[in-house]
Amino acid sequence: MKNLAARTGDSLPRWRELVTSLALDVDALAGMFLTRLDDAGVYQSGLVPDEQLRKSARDSLALILQALATDSTTTQLSELPSELGRLRARQGVGGEDLVAAVRLDFGVVWSAMLAQARSDDMAVLALHAENLWWVVDDYARAVQQSYLEERALMAAATRDEQFTYLAELLGPTGRSPRNVQNIARALGVDADDTFSVVVADASASHDAHRAAAQITALGEPLFVLNQPGRVVLVWPASASGAQHDLQLRQLQGMAGGMVPDVQGLGAVPAAAATAYEICRTLREGDTGLITLAQAWTRVTKSQLDEHHDFSTTLLGRLDTAPPTEREVIVDAVRAYLATGSLTASAQRLYCHRNTVLNRLGRFQKITGLDVSIPEQAAIALVALA
Numbered sequence: 001m002k003n004l005a006a007r008t009g010d011s012l013p014r015w016r017e018l019v020t021s022l023a024l025d026v027d028a029l030a031g032m033f034l035t036r037l038d039d040a041g042v043y044q045s046g047l048v049p050d051e052q053l054r055k056s057a058r059d060s061l062a063l064i065l066q067a068l069a070t071d072s073t074t075t076q077l078s079e080l081p082s083e084l085g086r087l088r089a090r091q092g093v094g095g096e097d098l099v100a101a102v103r104l105d106f107g108v109v110w111s112a113m114l115a116q117a118r119s120d121d122m123a124v125l126a127l128h129a130e131n132l133w134w135v136v137d138d139y140a141r142a143v144q145q146s147y148l149e150e151r152a153l154m155a156a157a158t159r160d161e162q163f164t165y166l167a168e169l170l171g172p173t174g175r176s177p178r179n180v181q182n183i184a185r186a187l188g189v190d191a192d193d194t195f196s197v198v199v200a201d202a203s204a205s206h207d208a209h210r211a212a213a214q215i216t217a218l219g220e221p222l223f224v225l226n227q228p229g230r231v232v233l234v235w236p237a238s239a240s241g242a243q244h245d246l247q248l249r250q251l252q253g254m255a256g257g258m259v260p261d262v263q264g265l266g267a268v269p270a271a272a273a274t275a276y277e278i279c280r281t282l283r284e285g286d287t288g289l290i291t292l293a294q295a296w297t298r299v300t301k302s303q304l305d306e307h308h309d310f311s312t313t314l315l316g317r318l319d320t321a322p323p324t325e326r327e328v329i330v331d332a333v334r335a336y337l338a339t340g341s342l343t344a345s346a347q348r349l350y351c352h353r354n355t356v357l358n359r360l361g362r363f364q365k366i367t368g369l370d371v372s373i374p375e376q377a378a379i380a381l382v383a384l385a
Contacts, residue, residue: 004127011124015131016069018121022112023065030058033108042100047091056084060139064105067135074139081139085146089154095147102143106136155216162187166225170232170269180266187223189236191265196247198233198289199275200256201282205231211250222247230279232272237261251289255282258289277302297385304382311383317366329366330384332359336371337381 022029034057037043043053059080067074074081088098109132113125165186168179184191200208205224208231212222215235225232235247237260257278259271278290281298292299304310318326335345336356346353363380364370371377 007123008127011127014121014124015128018113018117018124019065019068021116022109023062023069026058026062026065029061029108029112030054032112033057033061033104036104036108037101040100040104042097042104043093045093047093048088056087060084060102060105061108064109064135064139067139068132071131074135075142081142082146085143085148086150088143089147089150095144095151098147099140099144102140103136105139106133109136162223163225166223166232166234169265170225170227170272175266175269177266180264184265187221187265189221189265193236193265195262195265195268195271196235196237197259197262197268197271197275198251198254198256199272199279200231200233200254201279202226202229202231204254204256207254208233208251211247211254215247215250218246220246222250230276232275234268234272248289253287254289255286256289257282257295258291260291274299297382300382301385314367314369314379314383318363321362321366325362329359329363332356333363333371333380334384336360337377337384 034054037053037057048056063074063078063080066072066077070077085098110129113132117125165183169183181191205226208224212224212233215222221235223234225234233247233251233256237247257275257280259275259278262268262271274292277299278292278295281295281302282290301311305312318329321329331349332345332355335348336342339345339348342353342356345356349356360371367380369376369380369383371380
């Protein structure tokens with residue numbers, strides 16, 4: 001190992017001569033880089049102007065050669081790696097394209113080294129190839145790190161902006177057609193799209209934001225707004241069934257109220273209010289997203305109880321019956337309301353149909369509601385929801 005280290009040290013002057021020679025014609029190296037970039041099919045989107053691409057190639061290669069000549073790292077010598085990473089992030093260049101482009105630097109420099117080296121320089125190149133790779137790798141990591149940090153800042157800024165506009169939409173001034181159009185543009189959606197709206201308890205906020213981050217990473221939208229006591233989720237649901245399913249799959253296990261197929265962004269606030277009313281009726285142990293079609297009795301009862309003490313007025317007298325009797329009466333009524341059949345109710349309750357009939361009669365005597373009459377059955381259905 002000492003012999004190898006000595007040979008590396010002895011060859012260092014020649015290595016630096018080769019590096020310095022390449023540095024005299026960085027424009028040629030930049031041209032080689034651009035050719036390879038084109039051949040590799042990287043940066044085909046036109047996000048980076050040609051002149052800017054040539055300049056960044058020239059500056060990057062010059063910095064790499066300077067680091068090689070001085071036994072330094074590119075980050076010790078310049079802010080270029082950080083600046084380039086941030087610039088490419090702002091230009092919308094993909095992360096894979098960026099890394100692929102930066103990695104080409106090694107091949108460009110190595111090929112140029114081989115082209116100018118004499119036959120007796122092969123040992124010199126072999127001894128210092130690792131140094132070239134280390135410098136290029138360090139440069140690439142610095143560029144990528146800066147790129148990722150800038151992307152994270154941009155994503156945070158976007159989320160903050162979306163939060164602001166979503167809050168405006170769901171606030172008192174966000175309903176005018178002009179405001180809705182402006183908000184739609186800010187969110188990057190069509191104001192006439194069909195949307196899905198979910199409202200969950202505030203305790204679901206972490207899961208909601210995590211789902212939004214995962215879905216956004218897949219290139220699909222999911223907007224999340226925290227409000228006092230609740231979290232609101234909105235997404236456009238009209239592009240395709242597959243997109244719609246993506247959001248729903250990510251929200252599996254979340255308990256909340258959901259209003260699907262909301263026609264237009266302007267209708268989202270009213271849908272959110274409905275979803276919240278559904279959410280308010282959720283009980284311990286409820287899971288999944290519940291629609292108004294599934295929860296209309298609960299929501300109706302909640303509204304009537306809040307303003308008119310509805311269920312207590314109708315069912316309060318049931319409390320005069322012993323608890324055990326009250327339980328079997330209510331079970332019988334619920335079974336009948338669910339099936340519409342004495343026989344089916346008896347099968348569900350494992351008793352005789354006459355027993356069910358007697359319990360329904362007892363319910364009518366106490367509450368005045370005959371559940372064999374559809375109109376009164378509907379009242380009982382809501383009261384017992």
